[in-house]
Amino acid sequence: MAMDSDSRPLLKVEDLSIGFAGEGGVTSITDSVSFEIQPGEAYGLVGESGCGKSVTCLSLLKLLPMPGGRVLSGRILFRGRDILALQPEELRRLRGAEIGMIFQEPGAALNPLWPVRRQLLEPFRLHPYQGDPNQRIRALLDRVGIADPDRVLSSYPHQLSGGMLQRVMIAMALSLNPKLLIADEPTTALDVTVQAQIMELIEDLRRESRTAVLMVTHNLNLVAQYADRVGVMYAGRLVEESPVDDFLRRTLHPYSQGLLAALPRLDAGAGPMKPIPGQVPRPADYLPGCRFRDRCPHAFAPCGGKPDLFPAGSGHTVACFLHAPGASALPASALPAGASA
């Protein structure tokens, strides 16, 4: 992927730990999550409900649910600036103008009492803009493939389909040419044919405007098609990170392998998917050491300790002791049955 003249990453998340304060003290939700997104890159953050992927996204814009949500430690650097240290006024300039966000349910994210025109003009009211916002919003609707802008602009959200609303949301998120688009499950509520249209649209925008995309999803098929890099989260931790090609060629973490085996596959023969035994733990029940070990077919003695993200070559890292440095040098008897380290 091409780099900006500015060679530092667009977004750098460093050891980000997020917690929620409740009656029984602070519950840790994510634990030392680190990743980088380069300009123009599409990054897929994957995991199941409660793994911390959405909360991680919300924290990037300091949008954690209040009261309660807080960043416990770590840094979020956007073009070198620490978002967590920004003043409210600087933060307001960042939101919408430099980082755009689209949500899972476009119907719930738009104001039901405002016609589309008023919602689309909102960013221009909040941010300085040279030019005619009315012209700009028409160009944006055209850009997102809306053929009859007059009807859509005068419609209220309930008068439009889910696919149309998601287009409106994308138009709004792109109105000030952000450098980063955060898309939290952008197509989960949509039909497959509309999903393909929306994903293709995001892909075009990325190619033409070099907008980086952070795509949060539970769908590995979408990541395979539309992301350059993938990060897999489990129980608040990043457990594997890799370029997508390498991830699909050699999926290393047993949880990632389990996710792939559980995925219904159009490109495979008939026959049911293989479930991962057990269930995703709640934060209060996180095990010490590797949090996946009670569901892992390969768990062995070292898993009682916390695995680092070990480098596995080709920009691929994995938090699993099967892939710890020196693991391949262990005598075969020290490795669990079926391990392919």
Added chain:
Amino acid sequence: MPGSRNAGATGPDPRGSAPLLDAQGLKTWFPVLGGVFRKTIGHVKAVNDVSFSMHAGEVLSVVGESGCGKSTLGYSILGLTPPTGGKLALMGRPIALGSPSAWNPFRKDFQIVFQDPYTSLNPRHTVFEILAEPLRTHGICATGEIPDRVAYLLGKVGLSPDYMHRFPHAFSGGQRQRIGIARAIGLNPKLIVCDEVVAALDVSVQAQIIQLLMDLKSEMGLSLLFISHDLSLVKAISDRVLVMYLGKIAEEASARDLFAHARHPYTAALLESIPTLDRGRRPKLLGGEIPSPVNLPPGCAFAGRCAHARDRCRQETPELLAAGLSRAACFYPMGLPPVP
């Protein structure tokens, strides 16, 4: 059921017995009211002239996009949204569609599991009460045996009987869906309508629930009418598939034939739009959106979005006819000569 796979939906059961379910020209229309006097100005034809049948032990999936009528079809079969026209026979006996009580003798045999495990369990009832109620209503076992039966059902769906006195809020989505399944199998039904039962669940949990349903199906000889928008999932579990578009069946085929060679251009477009792990195969776009189901223009409902549509498609309405080993409602089925 390889034997019955390719038999036409209306054909005789290969084993000679009556089909479990037989629908002929089924219609479920909703009136659209308008004007000062709230007169009927049109109909939403949610299910419009649908014919199909199901046999014991079969997994029949109904697929299609939002608003295609697949859920209404499931509800209509069970009388939850009574059909407004056509013929329906359950276990060989015709149902008087106008009378809601006509389904009563069949309730025990035809059960449903709903999409949303959060709204389909009464939050003020314990799991015991949720599972015991249908047992009492249908007199499945003596009152004294109910606790044992409930414990047995929980075990069947992989939950500990210790959970019996908890309320639904104490359970995760996957566990709640297990409770919904336990409620459905409690009556030893012959058929369960599964309405998007895993759509709200995570991938790993989804696979668990599907495995549970498949195990129960083989063990109890159940038939499943599996309503889903997820074709990848449907491919993994179905014997036969109905593809619906705007209230009608666009294509009916064995799962093997449907995924090997789709005959209706809509089926093909649906399949091509699904992303897979294969980075060399890009999903293809189907333009446009589903038109409003009120006052549809004449001709094939898909013609406006179809890359293969010709004049004839906009004038005449295609019937569901044999197309290779499948049936398709298309004048120009893919890979086959046109319908004369």
